[in-house]
Amino acid sequence: MSTVLGIDIGGSGVKGAPVDLSAGDFAADRHRIETPAHSTPANVAEVVARVVDHFADQLAPDSPIGITVPAPVRHGRIPMMANLHEDWEGLEAESFFSDRLGRAVTIVNDADAAGLAEVQFGAARGTEGVVILTTLGTGIGTAIINDGVLLPNTELGHIEVDGHDAETRAAMSVKENEDLSWKAWAVRLQRYYETMQMLFWPDLFVVGGGVSKKHEKFLPLLELETPIVPAELKNKAGIIGAAWLAAERAS
Template identity: 65%
Template sequence: MASNHILGIDIGGSGIKGAPVDLAKGQLAADRHKIETPKGATPEDVAEVVEQIVEHFADEVDKNTPIGITVPGVIHHGVVKFAANIDKSWIETDADKLFTERLGREVHVVNDADAAGMAEVHYGAGKDVKGVVLLTTLGTGIGSALFLDGKLLPNTELGHLEIDGHDAETRAASSAKEREDLSYKEWAERLQRYYSHVEALLWPDLIIVGGGISRKSDKFLPRLDLRTPIVPADLRNEAGIIGAAWYAKNFA
């Protein structure tokens, strides 16, 4: 086991997945292990699954190394302050403390979109890009991560901008496409409205689009007319794991 292998764990709505990460290369050092997210997904239930993932990699990761874990919510000094798409019992939970005590080792918790953004900025589509870089994840909601010269402004929550009287993610997330059975052309019109609004506020130098649907980016990104270059994420579904590990290593 190389000393720079750090365990990253990504908590999602349908699955919790983790793997050791080789931070020198910015890639998984072993096949990821995924367990279905428990029904209800309370902090204690999720902590139990996370413990199972840690035990799965017990022989591959040094017990003295920290662990990085993503949570789909606003994380302020390790405490969950806002959670739109997970159980409300997470709010005001000291997630750093919960996981550290449960696992008996140092744990650092980070917003899931921020983790994906850190992975892309350090190893993926945003590597070496100067200026303002915005990553958005299109999934159940719209997650966002904002960077200036590679430095993160955490917990931006730009999926919750009010646009045309709606919480933006309720209209433009990929879940909205599925829920309303929108064609890619119809969905792209909503994405156009969203990204035009965001670029007018932030004037980014690059927009990166992540989330599972980024695999089909050729069906919707070419339909957008923006002044900002907009590209699919390089690391796709591994970004959260890699970013969580990077965060644990660099903010320990």
């Protein structure tokens, strides 16, 4: 299958697009609908169904769907949820959405989906060994992929660096809240990435999140043995990665 629908469920919006997996890009413009204020699984599933219906004429009847969520996912089940309704906790999400949509559904953590997309189609394409994606935003999201195989649900934004939870010192939101200069923020990023390097010795760091558009302001200030590069797929990565993983599991 060359075209698979990817959907990204977030706290503010549900976004989806069919993905051309031969090109690693959207096959049509992204469609976005606001996340319901009462964001129970049932209410969000109704919005997801509307996104699927929007692209129905571009999908094969048996085409799977990949869906990202802002939560860990264990074998299709969501053990905890921070940004949506508490009813998500303990949800057998893959079977729930498969039943609602009438299609095979793969559920994946949003950072993990972005990491897979960057490895398959973006900044880490062709890299052998261990790739660590970090998303610098409100917190620090992470994904680890080794030779194309995902180690799911890592929370390496919460490693301890100099006695602090790393993301409370080095997330992009902290730079903004404390009005740090790029140079001052880079000092904190240096400590974070060199600690990650010491723990995992990856072959490549990929830096995502909206701030990656300004990578020239801070990445050159970092001194690491591991190469570190900006993400390429930007806000498309989660949708593309979810679609790719759904296709892989269906093949």
